[in-house]
Amino acid sequence: xxxxxxxxxxxxxxVFVQFFIxxxxxxxxxxxxxxxxxxxxDQGFSSVKCGCESSNCGLCTVWLEGMPVLSCSILVAQIxxxxxxTLESLQQEALRFGEFLADExxxxxxxxVPGMVMNALWxxxxxxxxxxxxxxxxxxxxxxxxxCRCSGYQVxxxxxxxxxxxxxxxx
Amino acid sequence: xxxxxxxxxxxxxEEALRVLGQGSNHVILGGTHWLRLSTRAYDTGIDLSLxxxxxxxxxxxxxxxxxxxxxxxxxxxxxxxxxxxxxxxFSRTLKGIVSRQMRNTATIGGSLxxxxxxSDTLPVLLAADAEVQxxxxxxxxxxxxxxxxxxxxxxxxxxxxxxxxxxxxxSYQAIRITAQDFPMVNVAVVAKRTDKGSSWSVTSGARPxxxxxxxxxxxxxxxxxxxxxxxxxxLSGKTPEIVLTPDNMKALAEALAQDAEYKSGGHxxxxxxxxxxxxxxxxxxxxxxxxxxxxAR
Numbered sequence: 001x002x003x004x005x006x007x008x009x010x011x012x013x014x015v016f017v018q019f020f021i022x023x024x025x026x027x028x029x030x031x032x033x034x035x036x037x038x039x040x041x042d043q044g045f046s047s048v049k050c051g052c053e054s055s056n057c058g059l060c061t062v063w064l065e066g067m068p069v070l071s072c073s074i075l076v077a078q079i080x081x082x083x084x085x086t087l088e089s090l091q092q093e094a095l096r097f098g099e100f101l102a103d104e105x106x107x108x109x110x111x112x113v114p115g116m117v118m119n120a121l122w123x124x125x126x127x128x129x130x131x132x133x134x135x136x137x138x139x140x141x142x143x144x145x146x147x148c149r150c151s152g153y154q155v156x157x158x159x160x161x162x163x164x165x166x167x168x169x170x171x
Numbered sequence: 172x173x174x175x176x177x178x179x180x181x182x183x184x185e186e187a188l189r190v191l192g193q194g195s196n197h198v199i200l201g202g203t204h205w206l207r208l209s210t211r212a213y214d215t216g217i218d219l220s221l222x223x224x225x226x227x228x229x230x231x232x233x234x235x236x237x238x239x240x241x242x243x244x245x246x247x248x249x250x251x252x253x254x255x256x257x258x259x260x261f262s263r264t265l266k267g268i269v270s271r272q273m274r275n276t277a278t279i280g281g282s283l284x285x286x287x288x289x290s291d292t293l294p295v296l297l298a299a300d301a302e303v304q305x306x307x308x309x310x311x312x313x314x315x316x317x318x319x320x321x322x323x324x325x326x327x328x329x330x331x332x333x334x335x336x337x338x339x340x341x342s343y344q345a346i347r348i349t350a351q352d353f354p355m356v357n358v359a360v361v362a363k364r365t366d367k368g369s370s371w372s373v374t375s376g377a378r379p380x381x382x383x384x385x386x387x388x389x390x391x392x393x394x395x396x397x398x399x400x401x402x403x404x405x406l407s408g409k410t411p412e413i414v415l416t417p418d419n420m421k422a423l424a425e426a427l428a429q430d431a432e433y434k435s436g437g438h439x440x441x442x443x444x445x446x447x448x449x450x451x452x453x454x455x456x457x458x459x460x461x462x463x464x465x466x467a468r
Contacts, residue, residue: 055270058272090392
């Protein structure tokens with residue numbers, strides 16, 4: 001809701017927003033055009049990075065209500081009452097997936113990896129929930145929003161395939 | 172990045188229209204993917220997500236699907252009704268747009284109301300005779316939305332998209348420079364049966380103008396491939412065979428070029444679009460028929 005009691009020096013009316021990051025409640029008063037990416041970096045979530053600022057590269061991927069979204073294109077004011085998940089709270093799953101990624105040589109320069117891991121882990125949870133693995137098309141679709149300039153995606157696709165097989169076998 | 176002086180979150184349609192009508196420098200916040208590419212300074216950003224039924228998907232009494240304007244592409248592409256509607260053509264079309272992350276916040280209302288010429292969704296919805304409800308102007312066919320003047324749409328927003336319940340099958344084909352780019356030209360082909368009968372519907376977009384109906388092409392398809400029998404075969408689980416002669420295919424491509432009146436633009440020349448659209452139509456028929464059979468006679 002608008003917080004009309006204060007107008008900033010830039011003439012903006014701050015917005016009071018309550019939400020959760022990694023299940024921890026937050027209540028902040030922010031500029032109406034502050035992006036979720038800016039807030040996450042301010043709060044120390046350094047896994048979230050900004051590459052293209054045009055909804056293409058996927059570096060700023062976080063989960064909003066359990067679905068991957070681009071935090072550089074969402075305003076903090078729009079996430080009132082919602083749950084945000086960053087890579088910081090998915091360390092165990094990320095570590096396990098990272099082993100498959102490293103085995104396949106998919107770590108490369110590493111710049112795109114945090115965003116790519118967010119999408120891979122989302123796909124893994126989707127597969128676990130429905131009880132069957134993803135098709136190659138689904139894996140490619142999940143990776144389409146994460147630009148990688150090193151690998152050509154084959155290694156990531158193989159790593160995700162092996163990771164999905166592993167977690168479904170042990171589920 | 173655009174700037175906002177203030178933020179409003181109306182809870183009723185009346186309140187939303189009032190806020191929208193209060194000034195000329197307001198902006199409705201949808202997925203904001205396009206908006207963030209601009210550097211414009213707005214007075215107020217309006218978030219419509221608290222409006223009743225604005226972010227939900229429901230069915231009406233005719234089993235048609237009512238999709239709130241704030242529903243994301245991601246919600247729609249995964250929806251069970253959508254994945255089976257016209258053999259999943261709309262779901263597949265949505266899946267081809269940029270990336271999962273982007274589609275999870277891009278809203279159907281923001282996309283359709285903007286009437287983008289390069290839209291992937293408009294050709295399919297036009298071919299399927301979808302309807303939209305604007306908050307101020309009320310219900311209208313997609314055709315009317317596309318032909319409305321900007322003045323008539325000012326101060327309004329798309330509240331609901333209606334996907335009509337019907338039997339049938341569809342195919343959407345587009346050609347792009349890269350997977351995440353806009354289409355250089357696109358074609359949708361739908362075979363649809365309603366209580367008024369069965370017919371083929373062909374549409375094309377990125378001409379570079381906004382999507383249009385291709386009446387001559389649709390009529391020619393109706394002559395060449397009996398629509399009712401084609402849908403029956405699909406519904407019975409068989410893959411229908413489409414038998415055309417090379418001359419038939421040439422006539423269809425020529426009719427499409429006449430109907431769509433392709434022009435040159437930043438993405439492609441008119442000559443390229445003419446050539447590519449014919450190939451896309453062939454590809455669509457190939458997909459629908461499970462492999463085109465060319466009869467040499």
